[in-house]
Amino acid sequence: MGTAKADENFSFIFNTRAIRARPGDTIAAAMFRSGIRIFTRSFKNHRPRGLFCMTGKCPNCLMNVDGVPNVRVCTAQARPGMEVKYQNAFPSLDFDLLAAVQKFSWLMPVGWYYKTFTRRGVWTAVEPWIRKAAGLAEPPPTIDRIADRFPHYEHVNVHAGVAVVGGGPAGLSTALDAAADNASVTLIDNQPALGGRLRYTPSEEANLPELVGRIQAQDNIEVLSLSNCFGLYEGNLLGVFRPRTTPDTTEQLIHVRAKRVIVATGVYEAPLLFENNDLVGVMLSSAVERLIGLHGIAPGRRAALIGGGATAERLASRLREAGIEVAATVPLGQVVGATGSGSVNGLQTKDSRIACDLIVVCGHLVPDAGLLHQTGAKLKWDEAKGAFLAGELPANVTAVGDVEQRQPKSRQHHGQRLRDLYSGGCRPAGVSRESRSPHSRRRESGLPRRTRRESRQVRLGPQDDVFRNGPGGARQNRLERD
Numbered sequence: 173m174g175t176a177k178a179d180e181n182f183s184f185i186f187n188t189r190a191i192r193a194r195p196g197d198t199i200a201a202a203m204f205r206s207g208i209r210i211f212t213r214s215f216k217n218h219r220p221r222g223l224f225c226m227t228g229k230c231p232n233c234l235m236n237v238d239g240v241p242n243v244r245v246c247t248a249q250a251r252p253g254m255e256v257k258y259q260n261a262f263p264s265l266d267f268d269l270l271a272a273v274q275k276f277s278w279l280m281p282v283g284w285y286y287k288t289f290t291r292r293g294v295w296t297a298v299e300p301w302i303r304k305a306a307g308l309a310e311p312p313p314t315i316d317r318i319a320d321r322f323p324h325y326e327h328v329n330v331h332a333g334v335a336v337v338g339g340g341p342a343g344l345s346t347a348l349d350a351a352a353d354n355a356s357v358t359l360i361d362n363q364p365a366l367g368g369r370l371r372y373t374p375s376e377e378a379n380l381p382e383l384v385g386r387i388q389a390q391d392n393i394e395v396l397s398l399s400n401c402f403g404l405y406e407g408n409l410l411g412v413f414r415p416r417t418t419p420d421t422t423e424q425l426i427h428v429r430a431k432r433v434i435v436a437t438g439v440y441e442a443p444l445l446f447e448n449n450d451l452v453g454v455m456l457s458s459a460v461e462r463l464i465g466l467h468g469i470a471p472g473r474r475a476a477l478i479g480g481g482a483t484a485e486r487l488a489s490r491l492r493e494a495g496i497e498v499a500a501t502v503p504l505g506q507v508v509g510a511t512g513s514g515s516v517n518g519l520q521t522k523d524s525r526i527a528c529d530l531i532v533v534c535g536h537l538v539p540d541a542g543l544l545h546q547t548g549a550k551l552k553w554d555e556a557k558g559a560f561l562a563g564e565l566p567a568n569v570t571a572v573g574d575v576e577q578r579q580p581k582s583r584q585h586h587g588q589r590l591r592d593l594y595s596g597g598c599r600p601a602g603v604s605r606e607s608r609s610p611h612s613r614r615r616e617s618g619l620p621r622r623t624r625r626e627s628r629q630v631r632l633g634p635q636d637d638v639f640r641n642g643p644g645g646a647r648q649n650r651l652e653r654d
């Protein structure tokens with residue numbers, strides 16, 4: 173395994189090919205820059221799949237990384253010398269013989285194998301072949317071989333007064349508020365740098381460098397970056413997975429126990445339904461913005477946008493700035509489907525066909541409420557947002573920012589974006605009122621600002637002293653390695 177200086181380009185291996193990567197690149201971004209467009213093949217019909225969400229929310233970029241199967245390479249950081257391999261294609265991703273299955277897909281409805289191979293002995297004979305053709309990846313090596321390859325895994329315990337999940341504008345301002353109340357704060361973010369969408373979407377509503385500077389200046393805020401919070405369990409226990417990010421580090425399973433958990437996971441963009449929406453070259457608008465804003469990559473030459481209103485306008489000017497021609501902006505109601513075999517070559521609307529090699533989908537925004545659902549909060553369908561939302565939360569769990577559902581402005585925001593898809597008027601996600609600090613909300617509601625003493629009593633309570641930092645700030649958070 174090689175090493176590279178923080179500001180130097182480096183290489184890793186994709187099958188037998190060397191891929192150049194820039195510091196801060198994800199594996200997928202480096203591969204995309206090198207001209208790779210097909211990342212996986214679909215599970216059954218082996219249709220080609222390209223980058224679609226860039227946030228780890230779809231199955232389009234699963235690959236084997238250093239022997240670990242099914243890693244989403246759009247969120248995995250590139251490291252010098254790493255070995256990346258594609259899965260479920262033969263003999264190559266670009267030319268997959270199993271794609272011939274598509275021709276016979278009409279013969280193979282769901283569960284056809286159970287209904288077809290019913291004769292005694294036949295199923296036993298064909299099952300291994302069907303499993304081999306349908307599987308997504310080789311099984312991981314045995315435990316012994318994993319231990320040889322990755323000798324060190326760490327199990328870490330962190331104790332904090334307040335754990336904030338999400339490093340976007342709402343998470344940052346909430347962490348600062350909690351730190352101002354002298355709480356020991358653990359801020360968990362799955363990105364390599366703080367800021368959420370502000371990192372790749374220019375905004376005048378928040379000053380990201382200033383916010384991040386204030387976070388770094390706080391001794392009692394500990395930031396766990398590149399850390400995926402996958403579970404919120406009884407007793408405010410958070411399960412966090414931190415992957416290996418440099419040759420010198422190890423994978424970590426971090427147990428964060430906090431007196432209060434604040435969920436600021438924001439929203440994610442949902443795909444839209446139209447024919448051939450899985451072709452290579454159909455991408456969510458947030459994925460396109462990430463490629464342009466974070467990695468300096470233009471994902472196409474000529475684009476068609478599905479959406480409307482201010483979001484589509486802003487995106488169109490962003491694409492033009494990146495050197496991409498914008499052929500048309502089409503409301504979803506006018507879309508018939510994408511055209512092309514394998515990758516996009518056009519967008520068919522009710523009136524005409526638009527030639528393009530990139531279709532940017534302005535999907536509606538859905539609260540990323542997975543952690544809230546795990547608290548036992550009942551799910552309720554919200555017609556306006558087109559999503560299941562969590563109801564009442566336990567006493568020590570709070571939601572802030574766009575993931576919070578009970579704030580009227582948030583409701584308007586999501587509903588507006590969903591309606592605009594059809595009527596031609598998407599709005600960009602902004603820093604909503606609920607993402608401002610509790611003190612600002614209190615000021616706006618006419619209530620006097622709480623004194624620090626009141627805040628301590630109301631928000632954490634005197635019994636929380638055991639979780640509060642003393643004069644050493646976050647450095648006094650207990651960090652135990654098993």
Ligand code: FES
Nearest residue numbers: 226228230233246
């Ligand atoms: S999960 Fe990687 S592109 Fe969607």
